[in-house]
Amino acid sequence: MEANNNNIISPSGEKQWGAADFKKGQPRWCPGCGDHFFLASLHKAMAEIGVAPKDIAVISGIGCSSRLPHYMATYGMNTIHGRAAAIATGCKVANPNLTVWQISGDGDGLAIGGNHFIHANRRNINLNMVLLNNRIYGLTKGQYSPTSPRGFVSKSSPYGTVEDPFNPVELCFGARGRFFARAVATDAPGTVEILKAAYNHKGASVCEILQNCVIFNNGTHDLVYSKENRAKNAIYLRHGEKMIFGENNQYGLAQDGFGLKVVSADDPSVLVHDAHCLDKTLQLRLALMGTPFNEKLGPLDTADGFPVALGVIRDVEAPTYDDCVTAQIEEVKAMKKYHNFAELLETNDIWEVK
Amino acid sequence: MSEELEIKELEDVVVRFSGDSGDGMQLAGNIFSTVSATVGNSISTFPDYPADIRAPQGSLTGVSGFQVHIGAGTVYTPGDKCDVLVAMNAAALKTQYKFAKPDAAIIIDTDSFGPKDLEKAAFQTEDYLGEMGIDPDRVIACPITQMVKDCLADSGMDVKAMLKCRNMFALGLVCWLFDRDLDIAFNFLKEKFAKKAGVAEANIKVIQAGYDYGHNTHSSVANVYRIETKNKVPGRYMDITGNKATAYGLIAAAEKAGLKLYLGSYPITPATDILHELSKHKSLGVTTVQCEDEIAGCASALGASFAGALAATSTSGPGICLKSEAINLGVIMELPLVVLDVQRGGPATGLPTKSEQTDLLQVLFGRNGESPLPVLAATSPTDCFDAAFMAAKIALENMTPVVLLTDAYVANGSGALRLPDLNEYPAINPPYVTEDMKGKWTPYQRNERGVRYWAVPGTEGFTHILGGLEKDNATGAISTNPENHDLMTRLRQQKIDNIQVPDLEVVGDVDDAELLIVGFGGTYGHLHAAMDAMRAAGRKVALAHFKYIRPLPKNTAEVLMKYPKVVVAEQNMGQLAGYLRMKVDGFVPFQFNEVKGQPFTVNSLVDYFSQL
Numbered sequence: 001m002e003a004n005n006n007n008i009i010s011p012s013g014e015k016q017w018g019a020a021d022f023k024k025g026q027p028r029w030c031p032g033c034g035d036h037f038f039l040a041s042l043h044k045a046m047a048e049i050g051v052a053p054k055d056i057a058v059i060s061g062i063g064c065s066s067r068l069p070h071y072m073a074t075y076g077m078n079t080i081h082g083r084a085a086a087i088a089t090g091c092k093v094a095n096p097n098l099t100v101w102q103i104s105g106d107g108d109g110l111a112i113g114g115n116h117f118i119h120a121n122r123r124n125i126n127l128n129m130v131l132l133n134n135r136i137y138g139l140t141k142g143q144y145s146p147t148s149p150r151g152f153v154s155k156s157s158p159y160g161t162v163e164d165p166f167n168p169v170e171l172c173f174g175a176r177g178r179f180f181a182r183a184v185a186t187d188a189p190g191t192v193e194i195l196k197a198a199y200n201h202k203g204a205s206v207c208e209i210l211q212n213c214v215i216f217n218n219g220t221h222d223l224v225y226s227k228e229n230r231a232k233n234a235i236y237l238r239h240g241e242k243m244i245f246g247e248n249n250q251y252g253l254a255q256d257g258f259g260l261k262v263v264s265a266d267d268p269s270v271l272v273h274d275a276h277c278l279d280k281t282l283q284l285r286l287a288l289m290g291t292p293f294n295e296k297l298g299p300l301d302t303a304d305g306f307p308v309a310l311g312v313i314r315d316v317e318a319p320t321y322d323d324c325v326t327a328q329i330e331e332v333k334a335m336k337k338y339h340n341f342a343e344l345l346e347t348n349d350i351w352e353v354k
Numbered sequence: 355m356s357e358e359l360e361i362k363e364l365e366d367v368v369v370r371f372s373g374d375s376g377d378g379m380q381l382a383g384n385i386f387s388t389v390s391a392t393v394g395n396s397i398s399t400f401p402d403y404p405a406d407i408r409a410p411q412g413s414l415t416g417v418s419g420f421q422v423h424i425g426a427g428t429v430y431t432p433g434d435k436c437d438v439l440v441a442m443n444a445a446a447l448k449t450q451y452k453f454a455k456p457d458a459a460i461i462i463d464t465d466s467f468g469p470k471d472l473e474k475a476a477f478q479t480e481d482y483l484g485e486m487g488i489d490p491d492r493v494i495a496c497p498i499t500q501m502v503k504d505c506l507a508d509s510g511m512d513v514k515a516m517l518k519c520r521n522m523f524a525l526g527l528v529c530w531l532f533d534r535d536l537d538i539a540f541n542f543l544k545e546k547f548a549k550k551a552g553v554a555e556a557n558i559k560v561i562q563a564g565y566d567y568g569h570n571t572h573s574s575v576a577n578v579y580r581i582e583t584k585n586k587v588p589g590r591y592m593d594i595t596g597n598k599a600t601a602y603g604l605i606a607a608a609e610k611a612g613l614k615l616y617l618g619s620y621p622i623t624p625a626t627d628i629l630h631e632l633s634k635h636k637s638l639g640v641t642t643v644q645c646e647d648e649i650a651g652c653a654s655a656l657g658a659s660f661a662g663a664l665a666a667t668s669t670s671g672p673g674i675c676l677k678s679e680a681i682n683l684g685v686i687m688e689l690p691l692v693v694l695d696v697q698r699g700g701p702a703t704g705l706p707t708k709s710e711q712t713d714l715l716q717v718l719f720g721r722n723g724e725s726p727l728p729v730l731a732a733t734s735p736t737d738c739f740d741a742a743f744m745a746a747k748i749a750l751e752n753m754t755p756v757v758l759l760t761d762a763y764v765a766n767g768s769g770a771l772r773l774p775d776l777n778e779y780p781a782i783n784p785p786y787v788t789e790d791m792k793g794k795w796t797p798y799q800r801n802e803r804g805v806r807y808w809a810v811p812g813t814e815g816f817t818h819i820l821g822g823l824e825k826d827n828a829t830g831a832i833s834t835n836p837e838n839h840d841l842m843t844r845l846r847q848q849k850i851d852n853i854q855v856p857d858l859e860v861v862g863d864v865d866d867a868e869l870l871i872v873g874f875g876g877t878y879g880h881l882h883a884a885m886d887a888m889r890a891a892g893r894k895v896a897l898a899h900f901k902y903i904r905p906l907p908k909n910t911a912e913v914l915m916k917y918p919k920v921v922v923a924e925q926n927m928g929q930l931a932g933y934l935r936m937k938v939d940g941f942v943p944f945q946f947n948e949v950k951g952q953p954f955t956v957n958s959l960v961d962y963f964s965q966l
Contacts, residue, residue, distance in 0.1 A: 025831070054814050059657070062822070069819045070832065075811035077660060078821030079653075080683050086650035087680075090657030090665065091811075093643055094616045098661060098811050116653075119646040325643075329636045336637035341609045344602070344638060345773050348592040349456045 017050055019043040024073040034185035034211030035065050038132060041188045042068075042101075045195035051099045058101045059088040061108035064139050065132035065211070068103045082113030085120040088127050096126070096322045099199065106133045106147045110168060114146075118175035123321040124203040128195070131168055131206060132185075134213040135220050142216035154216075169287035169313070172206045173280050179205035180287060181312040184224050185212065190236065190310055197312045203320045210308075223290070224308045235307040237286060239275040239315065245307045253286075253306075260285055260306065275315040283314045368433030369528055371521070372402075372419040372450040373442025374411055378521035382440075383420030385525055389538045390424040398423040398433070412466075412474040417449045424532075438531065440524045442466060442498070444475035444482060451486055457593045457768060459492055461527060463520065465499035491630060494573050498523045498564075505563045509556055519560040526564020531573060536565055572623040572707050574766050589772045596735035596765040597624075600668075600694060600758070601631035603742025605638060606774065608664045610743075611750055611782035616658035616665045617642045618651040620673065623706040624762040625696035628668040652677035652693070659689045660820070662810035664746055666692040671700045671713045674720070674757075681755050682721040685846065687820040688798075688806045690749035690756075690784065692742070693717075697761040699951040708951025709762035711875055711925040717757040718904060718933065724843045726850040728752070729904040731759040731875030736769040741901065743779060750784040752853055753805050759903075761925075763953045764876035784808050787816050797830035798842075804849040855902035857909045862889060867896035869966055870917035872943065874900035874930050877954055881923060884959035893964070900930070911938045919966055921946055923959060 022043045029035045046056070056074035060066035062081035069076030075098075079087050088102040102120075109117050109131045120127060136154065137143040143156040147168065151160040172180050179201045181194035191209065198205035210221040219225075223233045235245035235253070243253040244265050252270030254263045263269060277283065290308035302308060338344045369386060371379040380401055387397045402419035410416060423433035439454040441447035443466035454460065472482060483490055502523050506516045529536055540558050547554035567573070594602070608615035619629040619642065633642045641663075645651040652667040659665035667677060674681075674695050684691045697713045699705025717729055728748050732741035738760055745758040787795055787807045792815035798806050809816035818830060826833035827841055860870070862885050869888075873881045878899045888895045898913050900906075914920055914934065922931035923946035931945050946962050948954060 052814075053817050055812055057661070057811050058819075069821070072819070073817055075660075075817050076819040077657075077687070078819060078823065079656075080679050080822050083649060083653040083680060083683075086645065086653035087657035087660075089645075089650070090616065090618055090643070090654030090659075091661045092657075093641060093654070094614060094658035094663040094665070095661035095811065115646050116650055119650070325641060329639055329641070332636035333639075339637055341602075341606050341638070341776055344605065344635065345592065348594075350590050350592050350773065352590050353586045353588050 017047045019047045022046045022053055022073050023071065025071050027071050028067065029064060030215055032214040034134065035068065035132060037185040037188065038191060038209050038211060039068060039071055041191035042195060045192045048192065049196060049199050055097065056099045056101065057091055058103060059091060060084050060103040061113055063105035063108045065105040066103060066108055082108055083116060084108065085113060085116035085129065089120055089125050092125055092127055093322050093325055096326060100127050102127050102129045104131055106131065106135060106145045107137050110146045110171060114171065118171060121172055121175035121177040121204045121206065124178060124318055125321045126202055127204050128198045129204060129206045130209060132209045132211045133168060134211045134217055136213050136217035138213045138216055167288055167291055168206065168208045169284065173284050177206055178203050178314065178316045178318050180314045182208045182210065182310050184210045184221065184230065184310065186225055187230065194312055197315065201315055203318055223302055233302055233307055234310050237273045237309050237311040237313055239273055239312065241273055243271045243273055262306065275312050278316055280314055287313045367532065368421060368423045368436040369438045370419055370421045370436035370450060370453055371440045371524065372417055372446040375416050375418040377442045378518060379418050379420045382521040382525040383422050385539050385542050386528055387422050388542055389529065389534045392538045393535065395424040412443055412445055412471055414445045414449055414475060417446045419450055438528060440528065442520060442524065444471040444477060447482065448475045448477065457492065459494060460488065461494045461496065461524060463498035464495050465497045496567060501563060501567065502560055505560055506556055511556060519556055522557045522560040523564035526561035527568045527573065530565045530568030536561060574624070574707060586770065587772060591770045591772055593768055594736060594771040595768045596732065596738040596760055597627035597696065598631050599736055599738035599771060600742045600760060601628050603739040604666055604692065604746055605635060605640065606776055606779065607743045607746030607782060610776060610779060611664055611784065613664040615640045616655060616663040617668060618645050618654035618658065619668045620645050620648045620651045622670045622673050624698055624765050625668045625670045625694065628694060648673040648676035649680060652680035655691055656680055656684050656689060659691050660811065664750060666694060668694040670696050670698045671716065672703065674713060674716055678721050682723065682725050683822050684755035685725045685727055686822055688753045690753055692745050692749050693755055693757045695757055695759050696765045697759060705951040707762060709925065709953060710949060710951060711761060712949065713759060714926065714929040715933065717759065724847065726847050727754055728756045728850060728853055729759065730756065730902055731900065732764055733875060733878035733899060733901055734769055735764055735767045736771040738764065739771060739774060747780065747782045748853060750782055752849060753785065753808060754850065759875055761876045787813065796828065798825055798827050803852050804845060851905050853905055855905060855907055858898050858900065858907040858913050860896050860898045860913055862896035863894040864896055866894050867917050868894045868919060869963060870920045871895065871897045871963065872920055872922045873924060874903060877923065877925065880954040880956055880959060883956045884963060887956060887960050888963060906937055914938050914941050919944065921963060921966060925949060
C-alpha cells in the first residue's frame with residue numbers, strides 16, 4: 001500500500017522522506033481547484049517534518065476538501081459531515097503517539113462541525129486542524145457557507161444572503177485557540193511554512209487555507225491568490241519581524257489607538273510581530289485585516305484598505321489535553337493500589353457465601 | 355440465565371431521618387409514613403430520641419433519628435438497617451451512618467458540614483466522607499439550608515423560622531426518590547397547621563422544592579430494586595448496580611483483550627453513572643472523555659477504535675438518536691465499538707428517570723441504509739457484567755459496532771455479583787493483520803468468518819484509508835459500482851449473521867407448557883416470577899427470554915413455534931413481537947405491552963397471562 005519510490009537514507013542512517021512517500025492515487029478534484037495546490041504542499045510539508053507515514057492519521061469530514069485522505073499514503077479516515085474534529089480527538093487521545101491531521105472545509109469545520117471545532121480548540125488537543133476555506137459549498141453544488149460575505153448570491157441565496165459570515169479566526173480565538181495561521185493554497189512555500197509550524201506547535205493548531213473553487217466561487221480570494229496580488233495585498237507575519245508589506249516593502253503597520261494604521265516602512269512606530277503574546281487582542285486585529293472591518297483607509301484593494309495577514313498569527317504554548325490525560329493516568333496509577341481487574345474487585349465490600 | 359430470580363421492589367425499604375433534636379426529624383418521618391400508608395404500604399416506625407434532650411446543637415449526643423420501614427407486604431419491624439439515610443448535619447452522619455446498609459443512599463445538607471460542624475462532630479479532616487469510608491457516588495449532597503432560605507426569601511419569615519422547614523426539604527427529596535404523592539403530605543400539613551396557615555404554606559413550599567430538586571438533579575436510589583438469585587452458589591460476592599456492572603464488564607473485556615479502554619460520553623440520565631464509574635479507574639489506564647455532545651461521544655470513540663482501543667460510548671435513547679450517524683460510520687468502516695443504551699421513557703426527553711424498553715427497534719433499524727449490527731440486552735443488574743463483556747468481545751472479534759441495551763430499572767437496580775474470575779471468561783481475539791499479509795493486504799479482505807482485519811495505525815506496511823463512502827471490496831478504494839455495493843451490503847449482513855450466540859433457553863414446563871412467555875432484557879426477573887406463580891397455581895407455563903437479539907439464536911423459530919400459545923411481554927408497544935414476526939414465518943403471538951415507566955408488576959402479568 002505504501003509508495004516507497006523516493007527513499008533516501010541519510011548519512012546517519014535515519015530514513016529521509018520525500019513528498020512522494022506521502023502521495024497516493026489520482027486526486028479527483030476539478031482541474032484548477034485550490035485543493036490540488038494544498039495537497040502538494042501537505043505532501044511536501046510532511047516530508048520535511050519527517051514523521052513516518054505509518055505514524056500519521058489524516059482525518060476528514062465530508063466535502064470536496066475532505067476527499068484529501070484518499071490521496072495520502074498514511075493512515076486515514078474520510079468520515080461523516082462535521083465530525084472530523086471529534087473523531088480526531090478520540091484518535092489522538094487513545095494513541096498520543098500518532099500525528100493527527102484533521103482536514104475540513106468551511107462548511108464541515110465551521111457550520112455542521114462548529115461545535116467540535118470550538119471544543120477541540122478549547123481543550124487544546126494536539127491536533128493539526130486544516131481549514132480549507134473557499135467560502136462556498138462545492139460538493140452540494142454551490143450554496144453559501146458560514147464564511148460567505150453578506151449579500152452573497154448563490155443557488156440557495158438567489159437574492160443575496162441576509163446574514164453575516166464569521167472569520168474562522170474569530171471562532172478559533174473565541175474558543176481560546178492557541179495557534180492560528182493562514183496561507184493561500186497557491187502559495188506553496190507559505191503553506192509548507194505554516195503546516196510545519198502547526199506540527200511543531202504542541203496543542204490544537206488551526207491553519208486556514210484560502211482556497212479557490214473554480215466552479216462555484218471563482219475569484220473569491222483573487223486579492224491574494226496570485227503572487228503579484230499577494231505582493232500588493234498581503235502581509236507575511238513572522239514572529240520577531242517587523243510588519244512590513246507592499247510591492248516594494250514600502251509600508252508598515254503601526255498602532256493607532258486601539259486599532260492599526262498603515263505607515264511608511266521606515267516609520268519608527270512600525271510594529272514587530274509577537275505570535276507568542278498571550279494577549280490575543282492585536283493578533284485578532286491582524287487576522288481580521290482585509291475583511292470589511294471599517295472604512296476604507298489605505299492604498300490597497302482589500303475591503304478595509306489593510307493587507308490580508310498570512311503566516312503564523314498566534315502560536316502560544318499551553319498544556320495539551322492529551323498530555324494531561326496521560327499524565328493524570330500515570331499520577332493516579334502511582335496513587336492507587338489497584339492496577340488490574342482482580343485488584344479492582346477487592347476494593348469493594350465483599351462477603352462470602354459458603 | 356436459568357437461575358431463579360427474586361425481585362425486591364419497594365418491598366422492604368427503610369428510610370432513616372436524622373438530625374439535631376430540633377430539626378423536626380420525627381415530623382418528617384411521620385409524614386413519610388402517613389403518605390406511604392395512604393398508598394397502601396404497610397409501615398413500621400421507630401423514633402430514636404437522643405438521651406440528652408437538651409444537648410448542644412450540632413453535638414454528637416444531640417442527634418435524633420426516626421426510622422420508617424415501608425413495605426408492600428406486611429412489615430413487622432422498623433428494619434435493621436436503612437436504605438436511605440437523611441443526615442441533616444455532620445453529627446447525624448457520624449452517629450447514624452452505622453444504621454445504613456452498605457449500599458444505602460445518603461442525603462446530607464452540605465450547609466451543615468462547615469469546619470465548626472465537623473469539629474463538633476469530632477471529624478479529623480474536611481474529607482468527612484473519606485473519613486467514614488463513604489463512597490461519594492452514594493451521597494446526594496445538597497445545600498438544603500441555603501435552598502430553604504432562598505425558597506422562603508419572600509415569605510417574610512425570620513431565618514430561625516425558615517430553618518425549621520429544613521426537614522420538609524429532606525422529606526420532599528425522599529418523596530421524589532420513592533415516587534410518593536405530595537398531595538397527601540400537603541393535606542397532612544394543612545390539617546396539622548390548620549390554625550397557622552402561614553406555617554403550612556411555608557412547609558408545603560419547601561416540600562415541593564425538595565421534590566423538585568430531586569427531579570431536577572435526577573436523583574435516584576440505587577437499591578430501590580434488588581434482584582437476587584434465590585440459591586446462591588458458594589463464593590465471594592459484592593453488591594453492584596447495573597451501571598457499575600456494565601462499567602466493570604468493559605474493564606474486564608479490555609484487560610482480557612489487552613487493549614486500552616476508551617469511553618467517549620456525554621452526561622445523560624440514567625446512563626451517567628457508567629461515565630462516573632469508568633472515570634474513577636484511571637489506575638487501570640481507563641481513558642474517559644466527557645465530550646461536547648452525544649455526537650462527539652460516539653465519534654471520538656470511533657476515532658479511538660481506529661487508533662486501536664476498545665472504544666465505547668454510553669447514553670440513553672435521546673443520545674442514540676444523535677449518535678446514529680457515527681454508529682453507522684462504524685458499521686461501514688467495520689470498526690469495533692460498544693454502544694451502551696440505558697433505556698428510559700420516551701419519545702424525546704420523555705421520562706428521563708423512568709424505565710422502558712422502547713429503543714429496541716431504534717437500535718435495530720434506526721439508521722440510514724442497510725445497517726446491520728449486533729444487539730444484546732442485559733437481563734439483570736448483575737447480568738450487565740457478562741453482557742458488557744460479551745458486547746465487547748463480539749465487537750472486537752467481528753469488527754463491528756454492538757449495541758448493549760439495559761434500562762433505568764436494571765441500571766439503577768442492584769444485585770449480588772459473584773466476583774468474576776477472568777480466567778473463567780473466554781479469550782478475546784481481535785482479527786489483527788499479521789506480518790505475512792504485508793504488501794498483499796487490502797482493507798476489506800476478510801477472514802473465514804467474513805470479518806475484515808484490523809490494521810492499527812502505527813503498524814508498518816498497513817497504511818490505509820477508511821471512510822463513510824462505499825469501498826471496493828477488492829481494493830478498498832471508493833466505489834459506486836452497483837455490483838460491488840450489492841456485494842458489500844451482503845458481506846456486512848453475512849458477517850453479523852455469522853456471529854455465534856447461545857441458543858435460546860427455555861425454562862419451566864419445557865416439554866408441555868400451554869403457554870410460552872417471551873421477553874427480553876430487564877424484564878427477566880418479573881417474567882420469571884410470573885411464570886413461577888402460574889406454575890405454583892397448577893398451570894403449564896414456560897419462559898424463553900432473549901438476551902441476544904441480533905443475530906437471533908439459531909433455535910428461535912423452533913422454540914417460538916413449539917408451544918400452543920405464546921405471549922410476548924415487553925415494556926413498549928410490541929417491538930420485540932414485531933421483530934420476531936418479521937424473522938419467524940407464521941409466528942403470531944399474544945402481546946402484553948405496558949409503557950408506564952415502571953417495572954412490570956408480577957400480579958398484572960399473572961392476571962393477563964392466566965386469561966390467555
